[in-house]
Amino acid sequence: MGSRSGARARAQANGTPAARQQPRPLTVAGAALVQAIQAGAVLIAAVLAGIATSQGKSYQTPSGIAITVIGVVTAAGLACVAAGLVGARRWTRTPALLTQLFCGIVGIYLVKDQQYWWGVPLLALSAAGFVLLLVPPSMRALAYEPADAPAR
Secondary structure: OOHHHHHHHHHHHHOOOHHHOOOOOHHHHHHHHHHHHHHHHHHHHHHHHHHHHHOOOOOOHHHHHHHHHHHHHHHHHHHHHHHHHHOOOHHHHHHHHHHHHHHHHHHHHHHHOOOHHHHHHHHHHHHHHHHHHHOHHHHHHHOOOOOOOOOO
16 A cells, blocks of 8 residues: 555565565654654643633633644644654655744744744754754655665
């Protein structure tokens, strides 16, 4: 069905066990850790928004509730991408890279607004995530290989 079953079939055809095809590089595990930390940060921000809304500090209560719900759902999505990275799933590369781009942009805005406690760590995580996702071992592990490609 998916790329994993195709890789397994190619490995069996070549006489090599599928488990030894390609181990997950440490860089992908590091990228998964960065993604999980970012998911946790989004969840913390959503909880803080929910607390502020419950205390009446939101501009409008319905918008505060909506921001909280959107934050929790986003954190869950980011956690799913992190779990996919742990399994070195090929579909995770694009959402993980887009997460790093978005977090870098948000980090720049936070630093410009003098929110250094949030902005600087977010920028550092974003840079680390980009590096971990774009190094050659991660690119090889997360790259799509067509089913008719010759085995390397």
